Amino acid sequence: MSVVVEEEYFDKFYRVLRIDSGSTRTYSIDVYMRLNNRLDCNSSISLDNVTICYHKLSQCEAVIVETPGRLELVNLRLITTTTSDPAEGSLLRARELCLDEARRILGI
Numbered sequence: 001m002s003v004v005v006e007e008e009y010f011d012k013f014y015r016v017l018r019i020d021s022g023s024t025r026t027y028s029i030d031v032y033m034r035l036n037n038r039l040d041c042n043s044s045i046s047l048d049n050v051t052i053c054y055h056k057l058s059q060c061e062a063v064i065v066e067t068p069g070r071l072e073l074v075n076l077r078l079i080t081t082t083t084s085d086p087a088e089g090s091l092l093r094a095r096e097l098c099l100d101e102a103r104r105i106l107g108i
Contacts, residue, residue: 003019003020003021004018004019004020004021005017005018005019005020006018006091007091008091008092010091010092010095013031013032014029014030014031014095015029015030016028016029016030016091016092016094016095017029017030018089018091018094020082023081023082023083024079024080024081024082025079025080025081025082025085025089026077026078026079026080027077027078027079027087027091027094027095027098028075028076028077029075029076029077029078029094029095029098029099030074030075031073031074031075031076031099031102032072032073032074033072033073033102033108034070034071034072034073035064035071035072035073035106035108036071036107037071037107038066038071039053039055039062039064039106040055041053041054041055041064042054042055042056042061049067049068050065050066050067051065051066051067052064052065052066053065053066055106057076057098057101057102057105057106058101058105059078059080059086059097059098059101060076060077060078060097060098060101060102061076061077061078061079062075062076062102062106063075063076063077073102073106073108076095076098076099076101076102077098078094078097078098
């Protein structure tokens with residue numbers, strides 16, 4: 001199985017990584033935004049005072065880090081197949097799609 005990796009930075013702050021492995025395509029969009037409201041997690045991992053929360057949006061998933069007094073969106077992910085990719089292989093389109101979902105659903 002071959003793996004294709006593509007990476008690009010947008011606006012100096014957003015890194016988008018695309019990994020194609022077989023028929024699966026994964027986009028990882030690094031972001032940093034503070035959130036005001038705690039969300040229900042689809043799954044989470046906790047260690048001491050830090051919780052990493054995975055929150056399903058629509059097509060994308062938000063990765064949120066919760067520490068005492070702070071809630072931060074740190075990553076957005078889009079996992080799809082190469083044949084039904086809503087971003088059609090475009091790192092910029094994946095970033096826009098996931099950021100739009102995060103803004104709409106998380107209220108940021």
